[in-house]
Amino acid sequence: MPELPDVEGFREVLSSCGRGRRVTRVEVRDPGVLRGVTVRRLRTEVEGERFGEPRRHGKWLIAPTDDGPALVWHFGMTGALLCTPADEPLDRHDRVVLTLDDERQLRYRDQRKLQGVQLAGNEAAVGHILADLGPDALSVSREEFRELLHGRRGAVKNVLMDQSVVAGLGNLLTDEILWRAGVAPDSVAGELTEEETRSLYAAMRRVLASSVRVARVPPRRTWLTGRREDPDPRCPRCEGPLRSRRFSGRRTLWCPHCQSRSHRVERDIHPGKGG
DNA sequence: CGCCCGTCCTGTCCGC
DNA sequence: TGCGGACAGGACGGGC
Structure with a gap:
């Protein structure tokens, strides 16, 4: 829990x-x-x-x-x-x-x-x-969040769950945040676009705020979390079937339709420095 | 660095 | 009814 x-x-x-x-x-x-x-x-x-x-x-x-x-x-x-x-x-x-x-x-x-x-x-x-923990998820600024993901070659799902990167996010929260942000869990964390990173940060803030208010990740039907126990889990947004896979041994659900995975290891050189 | 696996525990559910 | 195995919102250490 x-x-x-x-x-x-x-x-x-x-x-x-x-x-x-x-x-x-x-x-x-x-x-x-x-x-x-x-x-x-x-x-x-x-x-x-x-x-x-x-x-x-x-x-x-x-x-x-x-x-x-x-x-x-x-x-x-x-x-x-x-x-x-x-x-x-x-x-x-x-x-x-x-x-x-x-x-x-x-x-x-x-x-x-x-x-x-x-x-x-x-x-x-x-x-x-507490020495090995990253900053608390609620205290992280947008800029700091961007830096936390920078250069990471791992799947964003694994990175967000890694307590030494950012502390506080677990399996449910991470799935919820990725779904809200429209980012697929197997996206390479360090390869997310500026827009995806901002979207992810915004989703983290909102999901955390709503969850803290009720002291849990609310199992609402309009949230991904509310669909986890369904025999045939479907996306609350498009009602398409959710995909399921293990990341770091944890069951991960996401919507292949609403969550894109545009940026992976192999990418073209992009112009500009981006920070 | 990053991923995978086993391990630490208890309890429930599912299939044979 | 019994039993083995998988699985559950976490973390850690070892191995590759």
């Missing part, structure tokens, strides 16, 4: 529910989600601490405590962060439960445990965890 918009929602949950509150109890119900930290250390370092203002970078959520370390969360494919009353029955997938001083709880719920939670002792440690 979690791509940038979902994690932005979790940040909001953490901010409204946890910020300014003290953690009275840390309960690790499944140590399998702890990364590089023991149950004991998590408890001793976090119990008694007060949450500061959380922030997000790509699909990562950073939860600093006032005077101590920061919790650094990643939600993998199935993770979520919930704020519940302390007496609400536990879900079988509630892996870490933080009880706050107002009788509410922050719960890290995750079925598959593909990622988890780390503990960073200070800002430098947070920086180390």
